[in-house]
Amino acid sequence: MELIVNLVINGLATGMLIFLLAAGLTLIFGLMDVLNFAHGGLFVWGAYAGIFTYMYTESFLIGIIGALVAGAILGLLTEKFIITPVYGNHIQQILITLGLMLVLQEMIKVVFGPNGVSVKTPSYLAGSWEFGDVIIIKYRLFIIVVGFVIFGIFQYMLKRTKIGLIVRAGVQDKEMAQALGIHIKQVFLYVFMVGATLAALSGMLMAPYSGVIYAEMGMEYAILGFIVVVIGGMGSFSGSLLAAILVGLAGSFMAYYVPVLSLAVNMILMAIVLIFRPQGLFTIGKERST
């Protein structure tokens, strides 16, 4: 029993981190029709910027703020200089964001050095609680809570605020949104920045969880993010939460029971979904916005 609980907590924590990464991807895709292959670069920059701020200031909270700022700035620059010139051209988008991914990843090595950096969990989040035989690692619980809180905030914003309405309208019909007086390019920019910030936050939170950060982690986790977006349905926000949890749980259970398959299970999941249900598992019919 305690094994199951631990595996579930593990899976949920990983799932939440992937969700934060995928949430930006899916919003950007749904609204701007851009699949951002550089998303992992924003993730790893968030991790490095945040962790270095954390090490310098010795405050995890300021570290998180550092990651968020880095994400927002990079998101701004990426949208303005990389994405804008290739709007509407899928192949060029794939190519250019992939190029940016390479540059961001290598820049990490130039700025922060080519070797991995080990990361310590802040003392107040380190350690674990014991309930009988069940041991709950504090930091994992923290990640899960943060993930759900952010999901809640975004869900509220999307469903209940005017900004959320505008984003949802833009996801469905950009031309019409413009014809109603919405400055869609500005909305694009903000959404892109928010997505980049979430990716950076995910990277930052991932760092103490995995204990070490390195330049290639961006691409590794970005692939998980893509898988989640595909399984959840591109442009579907709640779909990506469910898919992220699914991927997280599948990963944690497989790693324990069938370790050989743990690397492949997500790829297989995605391949099956793409072949049999390309609109995503968690989308109902054509509805895929919220």
Add this chain to the structure above:
Amino acid sequence: MMKKLTWKHLSFVLMLAILVLLPFVNDSRTLIILLTQIFIFGILAMSYDILLGYTGIVSFGHAMFFGIGAYTTAVMLKQVDTTLSIFLLSIVVGMFLAGIVSFVVGLLTLRLKSHFFAMLTLAFSGLFLVVAEKWRSITYGNDGFTFRAPEMFKDRITFYFFVLACLVVVFIALYRFVQSPTGRILIAVRENEQRTKSLGFQTLHYKVIASIIAGTVASLAGSLYALSLRFVNTSVMTMDITLDALLMTIIGGVGTLVGPLLGAAVIEYAQHTLSGMARDYPIFERWIIFFGILYILAVIFFPKGIIGSIRFIISNWRRKLKAKRKTPPALSHEKEGFE
């Protein structure tokens, strides 16, 4: 028209003559190895161009076919025998396997839109990488294994000529393919798939053909690559290989065949010199940054690549000349870029 053709032929023959004569003039080992490497990646990049440049699809799984070729050759030379015939057989077997895999993967994936297709090829390629890592009894996992080359190819120069011959054959074959009616339909798919479909062509059918051809040619490149190193490990299946092919194709010029060759030369050469310079200037260890930036700039400003841009300039220049002669300006529909 005739004049243009002979000019093209002439430069082709001239280039070939230089490459054939070169080892007799300068047999520097580094140069020969570098050129061999360029030819091999040239073959790979040309195969990628069939997908990206001629059919307009981005595949993230090209390394999978390269890897199939590399492993087939390496495993057969290690496990069966190190003769020339086994090597040639391994090329055929590799191409055959790659053909089957690309057929199946193509059927499953090519119905999807560009993003999904790219993702799914990435997934399949990832699965093959996992297989290569886990099937240790054959592949020795991450560490890989060395093997002996057939007697004949122990000489670098003989191998150079063999690879050059492969390159020429592949180039001519692919050139004829893209000029063929099937090749024309692929270009139509790239320009406007919907319209091609409404003209009554089974576009999926043609895309699968393109995918099979690209896959088998990539496998050939993989076989040659494995033999050139006499070593294979999982790196032949990684995304890096696909990225290399992509960079070469984009920088050289998509949809031109010659472009990817040129791209292969530029990138392999630069990689060679920059990693040499890295010993003195550590910044060059990160040479990939320069390519990343170059590549981004190319996508934004020169989506046609080197060859495409040159062609564009020449055709513009010709049009201006014509306009001066007061012939009515013909509307040029030349569209080398990709959608």
Add this chain to the structure above:
Amino acid sequence: MMNTLLKLHDVHTHIGQYHILQGVNFEAMEGQVSVLLGRNGAGKTTTLKTIMGLTPASQGDVQFQMQSIKKSPTHKVAKLGIGYVPENQGIFSDLTVEENMKVAMRKEDTAAMERQQYVLELFPDLKKFWKKAGGHLSGGQKQMLSMARAFINDSQLILIDEPSKGLAPIVVEKVMEAIVEMKKQTSIVLVEQNFMMASRIGDTYTLIDDGKTVHSGNMKELIQNEELKRKYLGIG
């Protein structure tokens, strides 16, 4: 003397490599229903899209209230006071009727609320399905919602693209009544294939053929002119 609200002068529009509009001249007067007529593919929808800035003009000029909007992005055109009801109605299908109205409403002041009250009286169906998703409405209800959305802001001009398309005659009748009613408060540019409808509510007409304006004048004259109708509309 009525004022010219919108004026298109020798407008050319390219979409990709296609030269769709090749010289459209068109005027819409204040307080009138100006109808764009022509065969399928003549360029009527593109004319509306060009006015909205969705397919910007490459040549010529588009003026709204004496001010050029040729280069204005779509959202600015909308904010100047031009509402748009596209051919496919452009309803956000995942959003409820209420949310569709809310997205459109640029200022949520009392004037907007009054206008909302007014359109809801005009289209009681919308009130009935207030919480229903846009995608689940019938064709006629979508048309009404789209028109209501264009009307909710203080628009001086509303562009309506083929409102009768695919609707049952009884619903067309309702839509027509609504347009006549809306005309009291705003000016309207109407694209319409249904000549019966166009001739009943239109004040002026402009005939477009092959991307060019070929004729324009008072609707009453066109109704009498059998030759024009036969030549460009295939009727009579």
